[in-house]
Every structure is written in structure tokens, then in C-alpha cells.
Amino acid sequence: MTSTSNPAEAGTVETKVAPMRSTRSSGTDIALIAAFAALISACAYIGAVPVGGGGVPITLQTFAVMLTGCLLGPLRGFLAVALYLGLGAIGLPVFAEHSSGLGTFTGASAGYLYAFPLAAALAGFLVKYVAGSRRTSALIVFACSLTASILVIHPLGIAGMKLYFDVSWHQALTWDTPFWIGDLVKTTFTALIAAEVHRAFPRLLERERSK
Template identity: 35%
Template sequence: MTTRDIVLIALFAALMAVLGIFPPLTVPLIAVPITAQSLGPMLAGGILGAKRGALSMALFLVLVAVGLPLLSGGRGGLGVFAGPTAGFLFGWIVAAAVIGWLTERSWRSLGPVTAFLNCVIGGIVVLYAIGIPALAFIAGIPLWTALSGSAPFLPGDFVKAAVAALVIVALKRSYPLVEARG
């Protein structure tokens, strides 16, 4: 790992902290807030690639675990990893890795549609596949209730995927950071 890699990982962990400044919107009946931070793994994976994107999310979560109030709403500390959002928090690492992996494999033909699909697969499908079962387990609610309670988040997540895709493609053209694989 080069100094450049370390700087980029730290930069995207800092970007996650900045995205946490936006206040969360809490949906009644479900404990998971709508935040801007789910945009972070999409950008990290799509811009940095699988390894560096996942490491940036892991670094961010380490900073949260040591007590820095970096999550939306000024939350931080070990307690957030026992709360209903814990699955989504850990899912950020996997989401960034999946988006990065998909981006690396589609790099030569990467356009807005492909970048959007990569973000949807990793940043919505994979993230929800990890976060919703954890939410159901931690909150002690049926999986179907957690799944249907997460539906209001989908439109915003699709918008975030579109924004991330446009940023990823723009950076690919001007300042590529991901290397093509496969």
C-alpha cells in the first residue's frame, strides 16, 4: 500500500464524516434514519475501487467506534454497533467493496448506466441484504416488517446511486483512480 492509497482512504473516511453533517430524517415506525451517508460507500467503491473503498469505510467505522460523533445526528461510540442500524453500518464496508469490484471489472466500458447499476447492486441490494436482517434481529421484529419499513428509503437511495454514478463517470474521465481488472 502506497502513501497515496493511505491518503485516499483517509480522504474518503473524511468524506463520510462530512456527509454526516447533514441532519438525519427519521421515518416514524422504524428506527433507521434517512442520511446522506449511504452515498459515501457508493462514491468510495466507485472512485477508489474495491480494496481502498472498503478500507475507507472500515477506517470511518473505527473512528466512530472510538467515540467520534461522525454519524449523522452526531452519533458515535460502540453503542451504535448494537443499535438497529448496525447492519447498515457494517454493510457500508461490503457495499463499497462490491461497488469497487464491479467498477474495476466494467472500467473500460464504464458509463453512467453501468456506474448507476454498480451503485444499485452494491449500495442498495447488498447493503439492504445485510442491514435489513440485522435490523429485524436487533429490533426484534419480523423480517417482513423490517423489509416493508425500509421501502420508503428506496427512492432516496436511487437518487444517491444516480448522483454517485455521475460523479464516478466524471472522475473517470478527468482523474481516474480505479484500475481496470478482469
């Protein structure tokens, strides 16, 4: 006795499986975005030591932002940081020194806040598309993260302090300088952690597609 398969039935099964996989993938993305937004919130509380004349505090916020981008990629990294900023905007005390509200986005540290989602997106893009399979190398991830910090976070942070305090570019740059040493240390830890995670989960940056 031979068995035959009905092509129509097989196609129906595949059609049903595809949406299930898509739903599962979307649920995972949402969970990761929410989890990393919470991580950034927690890291914003650690340290919070004001430095320089601008009074912008040093925290582990930047570490969490860059780690988010390097691990989640450009889109999910951007959304996770945007969610974090949204939580602060509606009044949850998730920013440095337990601050919150829309007023924070016009203060001395506003430039850094605006830079965070852009920096996460750029770091994620570099790790995913430029580093590629080499993202298991801490040195490569370090270069990607530092590039995003140099091109986005520091320039926007400096611009924010210049506009808020109405000082010269040189003065604003002077206030930003103390953050560089801390950023190098935080970038090192970001690279070490991200490289290990990508080694353990090589498909973390790849969106699963139904076939």
C-alpha cells in the same frame, strides 16, 4: 570519444527509483483513504431525518459510501469505510445524528453500518473489473452501485432491524422501503460524479507499478 554505460550502475538506479515510486503510490493511497473517510463522516451529518418505524435516519452517508467504492476500487474503498467505522467506534461523533461508540454497532442501524464497507468493496469490484473501460458511462456505474446496494446494504439493514426489534422479516422490510427512493436519487448522483471523475482520471483505479 564514446561514452559507455555501466549496466551495474543502471540497475542500481532502477532499483532506487522503484521503491520511490512504490512509496509515492502508498502515500497517495493512504491520503485517498483518509480523505474519503472524512467525506463519509461529513455526509453522515447531512439530513439525518428518521423515517419508518425503525427510526433509522436518512442521510447522505450511503451516497458517500458508494461513491468511495466506485472511485477508489474494492480494497481502498473497503479500507476507507472501515476507517470511518473505526473512528466512530473509538468515540468520534461521525455517525448519523452525531452518535458514536461501540453501542451504535448493536443498535437499530447496525446492519447498515456493517454493510457499508462490504457494499463499497462490491461496488468498487464491479466498477473496476466488470465495468472496466466502460466506467466512464454513468449508466454503467449506476448499475454497479445499485447492485451493491440491493445485494448488501438493504439485506443487512433489514436483518439488523429484525434482530434489534425482534419483528418479522416483513415488518423489517416495510421499515426499509422508504430508503429506496432516496437511494435511487443518491445512486444517480454517485454515478454521474464517478463517471466524470473516471473520465478525467482514467488511471484512478489502476495501481501504478514500477517497471
